[in-house]
Amino acid sequence: MGLQLAWTNEQQELEISDELIATLELLLQKAGKAEGVEDGEVALTFVDDRQIHELNKEYRGIDRPTDVLSFAMNEYTDEELDIVYELEEGEELADLPEMLGDIIISVNRAKAQSEEYGHSLEREIGFLFVHGFLHLLGYDHQDKESEAEMMGKQEAVLAEVGLTR
Template identity: 50%
Template structure:
């Protein structure tokens, strides 16, 4: 990843965190090819196909679990994995920049780490509206 794109994405995560009122936290972002993301998708989601982005939240507590955090350490949110070839292809398909597509995928993955999903129409509308709001606030428009 170029230094310019890395800077844009780092700044975008900061914008998203501010919009979500998250004061500090840590996210791991990994860029891979289609074969690598397919392997991860097969291993962890039992879907033997490449995808554009995967998110693995660090914490997914249910009602019976107690969340324990060390106040002296940053909150570990989880991992985001993005397929670079898929991002390039989708940027062309949607007629916008590669940076905008990477930004969209990064914000999408980040929101998943924070508990957003798109399992039903209402949740999808909420998540996608929030994504667009963050991208617009950051200046990454279509």
Template identity: 50%
Template sequence: MNIDFIDEMNQVTDEELEWLKNLIEYAAEMEEVNQDAELSITFVNNSQIQEINRDYRQKDQPTDVISFAMQETGEDEIEIVGEELPEHLGDIIVSIEKARDQAQEYNHSYKRELGFLIVHGFLHLLGYDHQTVEEEKEMFERQKHILEEFGLKRDG
């Protein structure tokens, strides 16, 4: 997979980026995603993600993760296709501040929280959602399975 990491905060270490790359590649393998697929992951602060959340989701508050799937074609959008084009899954935006706060709030490691948010965002890019009870159950079970198989349990 081609993963473009953008660290607007300059707070994510090279070791964390390598670990996150391994996690995404593991999740992609479990979900049978094309190995040539691309995605971007951007790390921001609470005010930056609040602005994105307000502008795109009409929710004027910081959140932990937002995903923009490229495989969904909305109204008045043109689908770009071609054999030579790599599959672009979309963009994941994570608030580092929110991840740290939630790790403390949920009493587990920052690493576990960051992994949870990345997998959550990744599954959204693949079409998983949690608008209904059934969708939520499916998505959260899949998320938990990926994290546990990768070695990220809730207590760590």
């Protein structure tokens, strides 16, 4: 089955190209391989600052926009899956990919940060995507040690596909 990327675009700032999606799919495969994750689905949504601001306030209690949000789906019940997936006749829950979670990226923040850091928008979106994916797997950056570990993993994956600074 492998790792799968399902994406939606809910913003008007940037046209999401096939090339960008191909790069993100490659990043997902590389990051998954590095972490020993062979199967699952990641849902990616591109939004604007207003939308991510609302989500950040609602789910994290932080009243400002951010660049990326991740919502891991580590535990769920069959009833919850029935709501998310409409099963076809003869299809069973075991046939579905495990939903690893949702990653939401603010295109406005990504554009501003790519300019601030002096690298491409594709690199910034790739960075935010890998960052969000690692959060789905349980990584965090609450202290300097865990932040350094996470940054190292992100940069290694980005370098594998040529998205360097």
